[in-house]
Amino acid sequence: MSRRILVIDDEPGIRQALGQLLEYEGFEVKTASGGAEGISLYDSYRPQLVFLDVKMAGLDGLEVLKRLRQADPTATVVMISGHATIQTAVEATQLGAYDILEKPLDTDRVLVLLRNAFENRLLSEENARLRETIESRYEIVGRSFGIRALLERIDKVAATPARVLITGENGTGKELVARAIHRGSPRAKKPFVEVNCAAIPSELIESELFGHMKGSFTGAIADRPGRFEQADGGTLFLDEIGDMSASAQAKVLRVLQDGVVTRIGGSKPVQVDVRVLAATNKNLEDEIAAGRFREDLYYRLNVVPITVPALRERREDIPLLIVHFLQQLAARDGLPARGISEDALRRLQELEWQGNVRELRNTVERLVILASHATIGAPDVERLVGRRSAESPGLGGLLDIATFEEFKQAAERAYLLAKLRTFDWNVSETARALDMPRSNLYKKIERYALQRETVE
Structure with missing residues (x-):
C-alpha cells in the first residue's frame, strides 16, 4: 500500500519539522502552505493521510476538511491545532476528521496515530475488496x-x-x-x-x-x-x-x-x-x-x-454465465484459469439444464477441474458432460416435468407469454386472437405472474 502523506499548514516550521519526521519514518511527504493549495495538491497527489492545520489564513482547516471529505469520502484527515477547543474537536469529528492533535506535536503520539490510521485504512480497503468479492458472487448475469x-x-x-x-x-x-x-x-x-x-x-x-x-x-x-x-x-x-x-x-x-x-x-x-x-x-x-x-x-x-426465468427461457445468457463462472472460479476459488472454445460454448448452450444456473455452474467447475487442456473444448464437454438435449427442441424441458398437471400449467404459461409478446402485451388483441374472454386472460396473467418486459 502507498504511504503518501500531505501536510497542510501555514507555519513553515510545522511543515518542515513534521515533514522531516515523516520522511525519516519512510513516508513520502508533500506540503502545502494554505487551504487552496492543499486541496489542489490532494487532487493530484492522492495521499493516504492528511495533516491539516485548523487555523489558517484564507480557507481555514475546517472548511478544507469539509471540501476534502466531499471530494473523497474515504479521506483520512488528522487536524492539528495550537488552541483546540472541545467545540472545535466536535465540529471536526462531525465533518469526518480521523483525529485531532494539539501543538506542539508529540513525536510518539504522531507515530502511534500513524500506525493506527494506516492499519485502519488497510482494514477498510480489505473490507471493500471483500464486499466486492461477495457482490460478484451474488451478481445476476445476463442480457436476455x-x-x-x-x-x-x-x-x-x-x-x-x-x-x-x-x-x-x-x-x-x-x-x-x-x-x-x-x-x-x-x-x-x-x-x-x-x-x-x-x-x-x-x-x-x-x-x-x-x-x-x-x-x-x-x-x-x-x-x-x-x-x-x-x-x-x-x-x-x-x-x-x-x-x-x-x-x-x-x-x-x-x-x-x-x-x-x-x-x-x-x-x-x-x-x-x-x-x-x-x-x-x-x-x-x-x-x-x-x-x-x-x-x-x-x-x-x-x-x-x-x-425468475428458467435457464431454458434465456439460453442467450448461457455463454455469459459460463465466462462469469470461469472468472469467478479462478479468482475466488483458486482453480486454474481456463479459456473455452466457441464450439464448447455452443455445445453447452444446446444442452438442457434441469437444475438451471446452479447446475450450469457446477458443470463449469467440473470442466475447470477435469478438462485436459488450458482451453476447454467441445471434446471435454462431450466427455465430461455428455448429451442431455431435449427430446423435442420445441418443448424445452417440459417433457421432464413430473406430473401431467404441472406440465399443463407450465405449457399454458409459456404459450400465453409467447402470445402476449407477439401482440406487444395488448391484452385485448391477445384475447381476441386466442378466442378467450379478456377477463379470463387477466386472471391467467395474474395467476402465472406474467410480467410485461419494458426494457429497451
Whole structure:
C-alpha cells in the first residue's frame, strides 16, 4: 500500500519539522502552505493521510476538511491545532476528521496515530475488496429480455418497503434476486438474514425464527434470539416458504401484522422492524387449495410478485454465465484459469439444464477441474458432460416435468407469454386472437405472474 502523506499548514516550521519526521519514518511527504493549495495538491497527489492545520489564513482547516471529505469520502484527515477547543474537536469529528492533535506535536503520539490510521485504512480497503468479492458472487448475469425485465422490476421494488414473493424453479437464482433487492434498499447496511425453511426440521423452525428462552425445551441451554430479531432493521429472506409448517405460518403471519415476536418460553414481546422477502419453487395457490399453506399469509407475502426465468427461457445468457463462472472460479476459488472454445460454448448452450444456473455452474467447475487442456473444448464437454438435449427442441424441458398437471400449467404459461409478446402485451388483441374472454386472460396473467418486459 502507498504511504503518501500531505501536510497542510501555514507555519513553515510545522511543515518542515513534521515533514522531516515523516520522511525519516519512510513516508513520502508533500506540503502545502494554505487551504487552496492543499486541496489542489490532494487532487493530484492522492495521499493516504492528511495533516491539516485548523487555523489558517484564507480557507481555514475546517472548511478544507469539509471540501476534502466531499471530494473523497474515504479521506483520512488528522487536524492539528495550537488552541483546540472541545467545540472545535466536535465540529471536526462531525465533518469526518480521523483525529485531532494539539501543538506542539508529540513525536510518539504522531507515530502511534500513524500506525493506527494506516492499519485502519488497510482494514477498510480489505473490507471493500471483500464486499466486492461477495457482490460478484451474488451478481445476476445476463442480457436476455427476461433478465433485463427482472432487473428492472428489482430496481423498482428495492427502494420500497414492499414485501416480495420470488418464484421460480430450483437453481434459477431466487436468492440472488433477494440479495439484489436488499442491496438496492435503504436497509442495505443492515443485516440480510436467510432462513431455508425446507432445511430446518418442522419441530425446530419456530425456535429458529422466533428464538427461545433457556429451559423452554430440551436442549435450550441458553436464551437465543431468533432470525427475526437478528434481522431487525434489515431484511429477512424466507427461502422455500412453501415448506414451512402450519404453526410456524400462523406465527409469521402474526409478526407481519403486529411487528412483534415472542420467544418460545418467553412472555415479553420484542418489537422488530424487518422487511420480509420470501421465495418458493412451489405453486402456492395449489398449496392453498390442498390446505398446506395459509391464504392470508400468501396475500401478506405476495405484495409484489417476481418470477425468475428458467435457464431454458434465456439460453442467450448461457455463454455469459459460463465466462462469469470461469472468472469467478479462478479468482475466488483458486482453480486454474481456463479459456473455452466457441464450439464448447455452443455445445453447452444446446444442452438442457434441469437444475438451471446452479447446475450450469457446477458443470463449469467440473470442466475447470477435469478438462485436459488450458482451453476447454467441445471434446471435454462431450466427455465430461455428455448429451442431455431435449427430446423435442420445441418443448424445452417440459417433457421432464413430473406430473401431467404441472406440465399443463407450465405449457399454458409459456404459450400465453409467447402470445402476449407477439401482440406487444395488448391484452385485448391477445384475447381476441386466442378466442378467450379478456377477463379470463387477466386472471391467467395474474395467476402465472406474467410480467410485461419494458426494457429497451
